[in-house]
Amino acid sequence: MKVRLKVWRQPGPNAAGGFETYDTPELNPNMSFLEMLDVVNDELTRRGNAPIAFAHDCREGICGTCGLTVNGRPHGPGQGTATCQLYMRNFEDGATITIEPFRARPFPVLQDLIVDRAAFDRIMQKGGFVSVRTGAPQDANALPVAKPAAELAMDAAQCIGCGACVAACKNASAMLFVSAKVSHLGLLPQGQPERYRRVAAMVRAMDGEGFGNCTVTGSCEAVCPKNINLAFIARLNRDYAVALLKGE
Amino acid sequence: MNVLVRLFGSSVGKKLVMAATGLVLVLFVLGHMIGNLQVFLGPEALNRYAAFLQSNREVLWAVRLVLLTCVGLHVWSALKLSSENRAARPLDYDGRPAPAAATYASRTMLMSGLIVAAFILYHLLHYTVRVEAINFTGKSFLDLKEAAPGGGERHDVFKMVILGFRQPLVSLFYLVGVGLLCLHLSHGLRAMFQSLGLLTHKCGPLIARAAPVVAWILFLGYVSIPLAVLLGFGKEVLH
Ligand code: HEM
Ligand code: FES
Numbered sequence: 001m002k003v004r005l006k007v008w009r010q011p012g013p014n015a016a017g018g019f020e021t022y023d024t025p026e027l028n029p030n031m032s033f034l035e036m037l038d039v040v041n042d043e044l045t046r047r048g049n050a051p052i053a054f055a056h057d058c059r060e061g062i063c064g065t066c067g068l069t070v071n072g073r074p075h076g077p078g079q080g081t082a083t084c085q086l087y088m089r090n091f092e093d094g095a096t097i098t099i100e101p102f103r104a105r106p107f108p109v110l111q112d113l114i115v116d117r118a119a120f121d122r123i124m125q126k127g128g129f130v131s132v133r134t135g136a137p138q139d140a141n142a143l144p145v146a147k148p149a150a151e152l153a154m155d156a157a158q159c160i161g162c163g164a165c166v167a168a169c170k171n172a173s174a175m176l177f178v179s180a181k182v183s184h185l186g187l188l189p190q191g192q193p194e195r196y197r198r199v200a201a202m203v204r205a206m207d208g209e210g211f212g213n214c215t216v217t218g219s220c221e222a223v224c225p226k227n228i229n230l231a232f233i234a235r236l237n238r239d240y241a242v243a244l245l246k247g248e
Numbered sequence: 249m250n251v252l253v254r255l256f257g258s259s260v261g262k263k264l265v266m267a268a269t270g271l272v273l274v275l276f277v278l279g280h281m282i283g284n285l286q287v288f289l290g291p292e293a294l295n296r297y298a299a300f301l302q303s304n305r306e307v308l309w310a311v312r313l314v315l316l317t318c319v320g321l322h323v324w325s326a327l328k329l330s331s332e333n334r335a336a337r338p339l340d341y342d343g344r345p346a347p348a349a350a351t352y353a354s355r356t357m358l359m360s361g362l363i364v365a366a367f368i369l370y371h372l373l374h375y376t377v378r379v380e381a382i383n384f385t386g387k388s389f390l391d392l393k394e395a396a397p398g399g400g401e402r403h404d405v406f407k408m409v410i411l412g413f414r415q416p417l418v419s420l421f422y423l424v425g426v427g428l429l430c431l432h433l434s435h436g437l438r439a440m441f442q443s444l445g446l447l448t449h450k451c452g453p454l455i456a457r458a459a460p461v462v463a464w465i466l467f468l469g470y471v472s473i474p475l476a477v478l479l480g481f482g483k484e485v486l487h
Contacts, residue, residue, distance in 0.1 A: 006342070019342070072345030098342050105336050152449065170347045170355065171333035175259075203260050212336030213259045213329045215354060216439040222349035230442070231452040238445025240260040244251050 001027050001093040005040065007052055008100045010109050013116075017109065019098075029089040033076065034059060034066060036088055053112035059084040061225060064160030067167070068113055069100040074164035074223045082162060082225040102167035106174070106209045117163045119209040120177065124161075126205040127198035128181045130190045149187045156184035158226040165220035165228075171212030176220040178206050179236035180228050186239055196243035203240055259332070266325040267443035269318040270436055276315055277429070281469040288476070291406035291485060295394065298405040323365060330358045353435035360432040367425030374412065384415045407485050413477035426470040434463035 003024050010017030024040055031039070034056050041051035057065035066083040070076030076086045091097060099113060107115040145153075159180035166174050182199050185191030191198070214233055221230045255261040283301075286293045302308065347355065373379045378389035389408045396402040413419045437459035441447040447455055476482075 069341055072341040072343065073348055100341055103337060103339050103341060105338055168348050170337065170350065172336035173259075173333070200254070203258055207259050210336055211259075212333035213263060214442075215329075215333070215357060216435070216442045217347060217350035217354040219347040219350050229449055229452070231447055231449040234442045234445050234447040234452070236445075237260055237263065237443055240258075241264060241445055244254050244261065244264075247250055 001029050001088065001091075003027070003036075003088070003091060003094065004096045006096060006098045007113070008109075009052070009112050010101075011050075011111065013108055013110055027088050029087070031088045032059070032084060033068075033070070033086040033088065034084050053110075053114050055114045056084060061085045062160060064162035064225075067102050067115070067117075067162050067164060069102060069167060071098050072100075074102060074167040075162075075225055078225075080225060080227045082160075082164075085225070102163055104163075104166045104172035104211070106172070106211050107163060107166065115163070117161070119211070120161050120163060120174070122209065123174070123178060123202055123205040124181065127194070127202040128185070130185060131194065132190065143189050145188060153184050153187035155229065156180040156187065156232055159184070159224075159228055160226060162225060164223045164225065166211065168219040168223040169212065169214075170217060170219065171215060173214045173220070174206050174209070174211040175214040175233045175236060176224065176228055176230070178202050179232035182239060183232045183235050186235075196239065196246050196248040199236065199239040200243045200248040203236075259329075262325045262329055263443040265321055266329065267440045269322040269325070270440050271444070272314065272318045273322065274433065274437065274440070277433075277466060281466060284473060285469060287406065287409055287473055287482075291394075291404070291482075294406045294409070295402060295404060296397075299396065299402045302403070319365070319368070323361070326358060326361055351435060353431050354439075357432060357435060357439075360428045364425060364429045364432060367421070367428070370421065371425070374418070375408065378408075383412055384418060385411050387411065406482065409473070410477055410482040410485055413474040414483075416478065419474035419478055422474050423471055426467060430463040430467035430470075433466065434460040437462055 005022045005024060006019050007022060008017055009020045022040055022044075024036065025043060027036055027039065034054070037052060037054055044051050054068060055065050057063045059066070061082045061084060064082070067074065068076070068083045070083065070086065075081060075083050077090055078086050101107075101109050101113045101115050102117075104115075106119040107117055110116050157180075159177060161177060163177070165176035166172050182202055185198065186195045216230070216233075218230055221228065255265060283297060286297050353360070370382065373382055375389070380388040380390075383389060389412070392404040392407050392411075393401045394404040394407075413422070438447075438456050441455050
């Protein structure tokens with residue numbers, strides 16, 4: 001199969017960007033989307049052109065590094081998959097595929113399809129951790145965790161911080177990401193001492209980065225490669241309301 | 249102090265303001281519909297109810313002030329949050345694709361809200377302040393009085409409603425206004441539970457499904473009145 005790509009090219013953070021069109025060489029339909037880009041880049045390089053810059057690392061859906069907007073949808077047409085888990089067989093032979101970087105003011109484009117997601121790191125630095133004295137590891141099961149809480153915490157902990165929630169949201173809201181991080185720790189006993197300080201600090205950091213506000217459209221949940229549930233945002237709101245009352 | 253700064257200064261805080269004021273308005277809208285439906289019990293029931301509402305000035309004005317404050321805060325937070333949202337997403341994707349999974353109602357909340365605000369203004373001038381120029385009947389609603397059973401006079405609300413809704417354009421505007429309000433609520437009710445933190449993983453799907461149903465009930469309850477009047481309900485009181 002062959003496809004035509006319409007790709008956002010932008011040489012640097014402050015340079016103007018625009019779309020370029022490329023026709024791919026013959027592709028194997030079982031190639032992943034990123035392998036297809038590798039093939040296109042090989043050809044571009046051979047012809048002496050600059051390859052398309054895109055971010056990737058694990059290529060198995062666990063690191064959150066890859067992140068492209070494919071035909072207007074972050075991570076493309078898949079459900080519960082990252083861009084690296086998208087295959088060319090999901091597209092028609094001869095189709096035109098538009099590839100853009102994640103769009104949000106707090107995620108500035110560095111080059112072509114790569115955006116700077118350090119805003120997420122700065123939010124994490126404000127509360128995405130538990131402060132504990134380290135020492136010898138604790139006995140397993142020394143700290144009882146109820147099964148429902150453990151399950152919910154694990155659901156939230158699946159978030160890989162890829163930023164697709166922000167990219168999909170018409171308001172570029174980071175609330176699904178922040179709610180997952182807040183809930184993951186807030187549901188476990190280790191997270192309790194800092195529970196309300198954490199939510200207040202992380203929301204303040206989120207606002208400071210210039211992310212938008214949730215309007216419950218559900219776009220984030222729809223594109224999340226880890227299927228993080230929208231209900232976590234309600235949990236974030238609840239914890240924030242309690243934090244307000246506690247004066248955190 | 250800190251609480252107020254956080255409430256009105258943070259993203260989640262402003263959503264709480266919007267949802268809490270939305271809740272007050274929703275409760276009012278529900279109660280108002282039930283009150284209005286008494287029109288189908290005839291002139292005596294409706295006029296007695298209206299006179300009862302007007303009977304205690306202090307309570308009446310307290311309720312009005314609370315409602316107006318809620319509308320003010322709701323609109324303020326809506327405008328503030330929306331302008332932040334636009335700033336956060338300066339560049340849209342190619343061809344402006346519809347955002348994944350977002351319903352029409354959820355994408356048009358500001359627009360439906362602003363038109364509802366215009367409708368509320370008209371509605372207040374029409375039936376509360378009773379400005380003659382905008383009722384298009386050529387009669388002043390302020391002059392519609394009837395003898396109260398206990399002596400004295402009271403406002404003939406029934407006749408006003410029949411006269412008012414017999415103007416097709418006025419009824420049409422009510423239909424559009426209430427329709428947009430219910431579109432607003434078909435998404436807003438769910439968003440409200442979400443913003444107030446009352447939604448959980450368990451009840452979330454139920455709330456998402458119930459919100460449009462409640463919105464439809466409100467819509468049918470409200471529009472039944474102008475529709476019935478246009479079809480001839482109550483015309484005997486005009487002679
Ligand atoms: C009787 C009148 C109204 C009622 C009952 C009402 C009710 C609600 C409710 C329950 C919500 C959900 C709160 C939340 O987002 O958590 C909401 C949201 C909203 N309302 Fe209203 N509203 C009314 C009028 C207005 C007006 C006049 C505006 C004009 C600006 C407006 C704009 C908005 C916006 C922008 C949202 C946010 C939507 C979102 O979060 O997706 N509303 N409203
Ligand atoms: S490259 Fe690691 S999640 Fe896609």
